[in-house]
Amino acid sequence: MIAELNRLLEAIEAELSEDIDVGALAGGFGTTEYHLRRMFSSLAGMPLSEYIRRRRMTVAAADVATDGRMLDIAVRYGYGSTEAFGRAFRAVHGASPAEVRADGGPLRSQPKLRFRLTVEGNSSMDTRITHRPDFRLVGLAARVPLIHEGVNPHIQAHVAGIPASEHARLKALSNTEPAGLLQVSADVDPDYAEGSELTYLHGVAVDAQAATPEGLDAIEVPAGDWVVFRTSGAYPAALQEAYAASATDWFPSTPWRLRPGPSIVAVLERAEDFSTATTELWMPIERA
Template identity: 60%
Template sequence: MISALNQLVDLVEEHLAEEFDIHGLAGRLGTTEYHLRRMFSSLAGMPLSEYVRRRRMTLAAADVVRGEGDLLSIAVRYGYGSTEAFGRAFRLVGHAARVPLIHQGINPHIQQHITALPQEEHLRLKALSDTDPGGLLQVCDDLDPDSTEGSELTYLHGVAVSRDTPAPDDLDAIEVPSGKWAVFRTAGPHPQALQTTWAATATEWFPSNPWRLRPGPSLVAILERADDFSSATCELWLPVEPV
């Protein structure tokens, strides 16, 4: 089994910037993908997906430090995001509320804010979206710089629209000036995978890169999700500027 796990690590290293065939490897080794993943998690102390995420983040940081491309092309190289719409000014429109910051688990105040909106309002908002990031967005603005648990922030459930798109009078609006964005893609249990990645940007990504947060809202775009929202694939957009 140790030999099989070593081969799995080699496979991951060879294909960090792309998808890798763990199912095919398991078949060649005479075992199952489920068993291989369970054994890896037991011995490494973390799921395979978390190991891959950390390795990609480490290599991306090293590429930035060595100057092997700009931040955005490096993000794409390691599957962290898209180069479209970076630097473009846009507007966020939707329904805003002041809520307390909660670091772990579902924020019931945000959940209550969203579920209070009728279904037709969600559809109306989606129809307004006309720029990247597309679709319904989870927007956090006016955060306490120390991100203290329980401190208040402005949460907006809405969409991004072009600066020249008129905002309906009954919606809250946040103007977003042009600037750079770092985009991180997450997948897994929701909201745990998103919250873990958010924390990792502070402990792993920013300390290793010549970038810092700039004033502005952070955005979460839900790309795919389970019907019960127990898991999701998301993009976390953070406003950044050179150090």
């Protein structure tokens, strides 16, 4: 995966002044756009689309500093108007093209990235691969923003608003793996951008043949392979570290890649105040 990401970076540099077809590039590398975007954002700490915009505006700054027509420069970098180009330019540099041309700055550069895999081998991941037939996730769903670190207050508020009777009702419905009450994240932005919206479902897994009770939301999950990471420790820090380690350690060293689908967290044990927990993180995968 590291080699594919570096090939992607080279391709981006060659096409900064053109529309970049990430899907076509991913196919040429023998992987999927979904997996490529998720791995990039996890390792780079920013969405792929944001990196492309920053690099494009970094290079464009040199042209802005010349006396070329601003519209020509805008078109050269894929923008249909000087207004659209100016908004993108200001978002990166904090100043308009006209201000930079007049004063020479300020300018903020995005260096070209290069990924390297560092193998330490000083820790192991408690992981298993399992195949699951079709199943359904049923529960109570809400649209919430993605937050990478710490407790998500929007999810916290959603769960706190569910009556105790509903928790008991849901738990009684569970009849297949992953077992018990689940934290489900679906419809996640492939770039995994902070603040982007996702569907959060507090619910359980049931057989595909089971009916969805009235008043509950449902997510259909097709048959496929899953990687399951077991974590124990401070909550949610240990769980969030497992997400990060899957990208930095596990996927680069295995013949698996992410496929579209929900990620699922099963809480196996927890402290009364939820300060610590033992969890299983389920991620949908396929052979690379």
